[in-house]
Amino acid sequence: MDDLIVSMEHVYKSFPGVKALDDVHFELRSGEVMALLGENGAGKSTLVKILSGVYARDSGHMEIFGREQGDLTPKQAQELGVAIIHQELNMCRHLSVAENMFLGREKTRLGTLSNREMEAEASTILRDLKIDLDPRKVVGELPVSKQQMVEIAKALSTNARVLIMDEPTSSLTSREIEDLFRIIRELKNKGCGIVYISHRLEELQYIVDRVTIMRDGQFIASMNYQDTTMDEIISLMVGREIREQFPRVSCKKGKSVFEVKHLNAGHLVRDVGFQLHEGEIVGFAGLMGAGRTETTRAIFGVDPKTSGEINLDGRTVKIHKVADAIRAGIVLAPEDRKKDGLCTKLSIRHNIALPNLDTLCDKAGIVRRARETRMCEHAVNSLMIKTPSVDMDVATLSGGNQQKVVVAKWLARNSRVVMFDEPTRGIDVAAKVEIYHLMNKLKQQGIAVMFVSSEMSEIMGIADRIIVMCDGRITGEMTAAQATQEKILTLATRFDKKVATANE
Amino acid sequence: MQTKRLSPLRRFIAIRGMASAMIAFAALIVIYIVFGLREPNVFSTANILNLLRSMSKYLIIGIGQSYLLITGNIDLSLGSVVGMSAMISATLMTHGVNPLIAAFIALLCCLVIGLINGLLVGKAQLPPFIATLGTMFTARGIGYMINGNRNTDAIASGIGKEASDKFQNFFYYGKTMGLYNTFLVAVAVFIVFFFLLSKTRTGRHIYAIGSNVDAAKLSGVSVFATTTKAYMVSAFCAFVVGLILCAQAGMGNMEAGNMYEMYAVAAGVVGGISPLGGTGLLLGTFAGAAVWQTLENGLNMIGAQVGLQRIVIGVIVVFAVLLDVVVRRGSRKRIK
Ligand SMILES: Nc1ncnc2c1ncn2[C@@H]1O[C@H](COP(=O)(O)OP(=O)(O)OP(=O)(O)O)[C@@H](O)[C@H]1O
Numbered sequence: 060m061d062d063l064i065v066s067m068e069h070v071y072k073s074f075p076g077v078k079a080l081d082d083v084h085f086e087l088r089s090g091e092v093m094a095l096l097g098e099n100g101a102g103k104s105t106l107v108k109i110l111s112g113v114y115a116r117d118s119g120h121m122e123i124f125g126r127e128q129g130d131l132t133p134k135q136a137q138e139l140g141v142a143i144i145h146q147e148l149n150m151c152r153h154l155s156v157a158e159n160m161f162l163g164r165e166k167t168r169l170g171t172l173s174n175r176e177m178e179a180e181a182s183t184i185l186r187d188l189k190i191d192l193d194p195r196k197v198v199g200e201l202p203v204s205k206q207q208m209v210e211i212a213k214a215l216s217t218n219a220r221v222l223i224m225d226e227p228t229s230s231l232t233s234r235e236i237e238d239l240f241r242i243i244r245e246l247k248n249k250g251c252g253i254v255y256i257s258h259r260l261e262e263l264q265y266i267v268d269r270v271t272i273m274r275d276g277q278f279i280a281s282m283n284y285q286d287t288t289m290d291e292i293i294s295l296m297v298g299r300e301i302r303e304q305f306p307r308v309s310c311k312k313g314k315s316v317f318e319v320k321h322l323n324a325g326h327l328v329r330d331v332g333f334q335l336h337e338g339e340i341v342g343f344a345g346l347m348g349a350g351r352t353e354t355t356r357a358i359f360g361v362d363p364k365t366s367g368e369i370n371l372d373g374r375t376v377k378i379h380k381v382a383d384a385i386r387a388g389i390v391l392a393p394e395d396r397k398k399d400g401l402c403t404k405l406s407i408r409h410n411i412a413l414p415n416l417d418t419l420c421d422k423a424g425i426v427r428r429a430r431e432t433r434m435c436e437h438a439v440n441s442l443m444i445k446t447p448s449v450d451m452d453v454a455t456l457s458g459g460n461q462q463k464v465v466v467a468k469w470l471a472r473n474s475r476v477v478m479f480d481e482p483t484r485g486i487d488v489a490a491k492v493e494i495y496h497l498m499n500k501l502k503q504q505g506i507a508v509m510f511v512s513s514e515m516s517e518i519m520g521i522a523d524r525i526i527v528m529c530d531g532r533i534t535g536e537m538t539a540a541q542a543t544q545e546k547i548l549t550l551a552t553r554f555d556k557k558v559a560t561a562n563e
Numbered sequence: 564m565q566t567k568r569l570s571p572l573r574r575f576i577a578i579r580g581m582a583s584a585m586i587a588f589a590a591l592i593v594i595y596i597v598f599g600l601r602e603p604n605v606f607s608t609a610n611i612l613n614l615l616r617s618m619s620k621y622l623i624i625g626i627g628q629s630y631l632l633i634t635g636n637i638d639l640s641l642g643s644v645v646g647m648s649a650m651i652s653a654t655l656m657t658h659g660v661n662p663l664i665a666a667f668i669a670l671l672c673c674l675v676i677g678l679i680n681g682l683l684v685g686k687a688q689l690p691p692f693i694a695t696l697g698t699m700f701t702a703r704g705i706g707y708m709i710n711g712n713r714n715t716d717a718i719a720s721g722i723g724k725e726a727s728d729k730f731q732n733f734f735y736y737g738k739t740m741g742l743y744n745t746f747l748v749a750v751a752v753f754i755v756f757f758f759l760l761s762k763t764r765t766g767r768h769i770y771a772i773g774s775n776v777d778a779a780k781l782s783g784v785s786v787f788a789t790t791t792k793a794y795m796v797s798a799f800c801a802f803v804v805g806l807i808l809c810a811q812a813g814m815g816n817m818e819a820g821n822m823y824e825m826y827a828v829a830a831g832v833v834g835g836i837s838p839l840g841g842t843g844l845l846l847g848t849f850a851g852a853a854v855w856q857t858l859e860n861g862l863n864m865i866g867a868q869v870g871l872q873r874i875v876i877g878v879i880v881v882f883a884v885l886l887d888v889v890v891r892r893g894s895r896k897r898i899k
């Protein structure tokens with residue numbers, strides 16, 4: 060069982076202006092799940108991308124199955140038996156599930172694609188994984204969590220013996236996470252080695268055998284999961300102690316700032332109504348697809364509303380388009396950073412400045428560069444965004460740091476209502492705490508904070524009041540003191556009977 | 564949950580891009596009938612045969628361009644390569660070179676342009692609009708210079724009347740089984756490239772890189788090879804159309820194929836090939852080329868001015884894309 064299948068030594072890798080990997084060691088044995096942990100930008104993704112042939116290392120040794128390997132291409136790595144599920148979804152939206160799973164290694168007979176065969180095999184794999192999906196379905200039409208499952212199925216279909224998962228759970232529902240863990244245990248018993256990257260540290264206890272910790276591109280430690288504690292892991296990752304994972308500040312609940320009445324938009328926002336008060340953070344809990352994102356989008360004016368009323372400071376505001384919302388002082392830090400949150404071809408500076416150009420420009424419409432620089436640098440420092448300069452392209456940032464830029468965009472201006480949609484997805488512990496601090500600061504300033512999250516622990520740890528949604532409706536509300544996991548889960552799965560059966 | 568058997572018709576429409584292609588066919592029928600009502604001659608057998616012959620050129624270049632549109636690229640050099648093919652083969656034939664050999668040499672030259680396009684776009688990662696703009700001018704220039712900046716003489720002057728007739732009949736004037744050979748050539752090209760696109764690995768990769776280059780790359784698809792193949796296909800299509808134009812005129816015309824790259828885009832787009840890449844069926848291109856030709860033919864027959872023809876065609880192209888966008892937006896809503 061205990062044979063070394065991957066061994067990397069003295070690995071270096073630099074990008075312009077960044078030392079992403081600095082003398083890193085990494086070992087993986089067959090039949091073990093190795094958690095690779097570290098803050099955003101620590102170099103985790105870079106390391107596994109070298110292992111899977113996406114990047115070439117600058118120097119260092121890499122042995123896979125006991126054979127020294129030079130620079131690999133993704134295809135060669137795949138042929139060696141190394142499969143990777145990337146942090147960002149990598150699907151061809153226009154192709155079907157089966158076509159995506161077999162992309163780059165299509166089965167052919169006499170030069171002709173054997174679609175039947177591929178669909179049948181895809182279907183078997185999906186069934187093994189208990190994923191209820193038609194392999195002929197077009198991927199772009201699936202919800203994100205299903206796309207992620209397809210990504211996982213794709214990696215498994217290669218019969219890999221080294222399987223790398225870079226934050227596989229960040230967009231899965233809790234049911235799917237359980238399925239994934241079951242799959243991971245099965246693979247482990249079959250002798251596969253699994254590299255597991257995640258910022259959801261509470262997941263580790265269910266699957267992980269060993270942990271490797273990185274910080275600032277360097278190897279810090281490697282040990283058995285049994286022999287360590289969560290506090291030790293966190294302090295090794297961050298390089299210092301984090302006193303509170305969920306810092307809570309209490310302030311007096313003030314008057315109602317923001318009120319939504321009878322909001323309807325599409326079939327995932329049905330008769331939604333709630334109030335946000337000064338001095339409180341309102342958490343929105345629920346399962347993936349409960350309609351929370353859709354609610355924020357409808358309020359923000361991205362998606363059309365069919366009916367409903369929005370009041371701000373006692374006055375009704377009409378929001379037909381995003382500009383109306385921003386002008387009124389309502390902002391949204393959206394969930395899907397690649398699609399909605401960032402212009403990935405622009406620099407950090409331009410991304411942060413974009414929604415704030417009204418305050419950054421002088422009367423003639425010319426951007427005041429010094430003011431812009433000040434704003435961006437302040438944002439980068441206060442959120443600890445890891446980058447050599449604000450003029451770097453956001454695409455070069457690590458996933459978590461990109462997420463911070465999304466949040467930073469909206470905090471640079473004065474607003475009355477800030478909606479955060481999954482603001483901590485893919486963010487490391489330390490940065491999460493920074494974001495919580497930020498929300499607390501907004502709360503103390505009397506700004507209404509709406510906090511959508513699928514992570515139960517942070518909702519219960521940070522929000523003062525929790526609203527639970529299911530299937531487009533608000534199914535319940537409670538104060539933080541009353542909240543328990545069970546209560547939230549019951550409300551989050553309270554489907555209308557009719558709808559539930561119609562969907563079967 | 565979805566694995567229930569759908570009815571054959573539903574399954575047919577569910578094929579990706581089929582809905583757009585069928586809309587184009589429906590539009591074709593409507594347009595055809597509207598013209599037919601105004602001018603009954605539109606329905607005559609002779610006119611139908613003519614229509615099929617003249618749409619063939621648009622169909623073939625439309626196929627070439629569709630390959631690139633699906634990869635999310637474009638080939639602006641297409642029309643110039645048509646001209647180059649016509650000029651090179653005609654010039655050689657006026658010098659007495661056997662038509663087969665002349666065509667073969669022209670083919671090689673066209674494929675070189677395709678290869679260069681592939682290198683520039685797939686390897687050097689130039690924006691396809693710019694790279695092929697460059698080869699567009701270059702190929703046209705070569706076409707000019709081949710015969711010293713003038714059109715060629717009749718090809719019969721070099722290879723003789725008999726061989727010339729044979730060549731011209733094969734590509735343009737002759738009929739087989741009651742259909743003009745041109746149309747049969749186009750159908751042959753269509754079948755080959757339809758097969759390549761829908762049934763082979765290369766075809767699958769073409770859709771994949773148009774849909775998401777990064778995902779394709781990380782799945783081990785060679786973006787360079789795939790892009791180059793697409794440009795080679797379009798160069799090959801341009802080559803065939805060049806021969807057809809050469810056969811039609813019986814000589815090489817320096818301006819042959821002028822603007823064809825744009826007609827090709829129009830044929831593809833009208834047929835539901837997304838100019839953003841990733842979707843579209845060659846069946847749509849077929850309908851698109853037919854719509855295009857029917858419009859031109861019909862407007863001619865009812866005596867509309869050239870200016871009006873252009874305007875109608877311009878409006879139709881934009882309308883087709885608009886329709887596509889609306890349909891797609893509609894279907895996305897339903898999914899949510
Ligand atoms: N293509 C690239 N170009 C330039 N810099 C890069 C590139 N990819 C990564 N980097 C930099 O390398 C460093 C390590 O990034 P990496 O993505 O490996 O971090 P990570 O540990 O995966 O973080 P996260 O948890 O946020 O995903 C970061 O500072 C990042 O900005």
Ligand SMILES: [Mg+2]
Nearest residue numbers: 104146457458
């Ligand atoms: Mg990463």
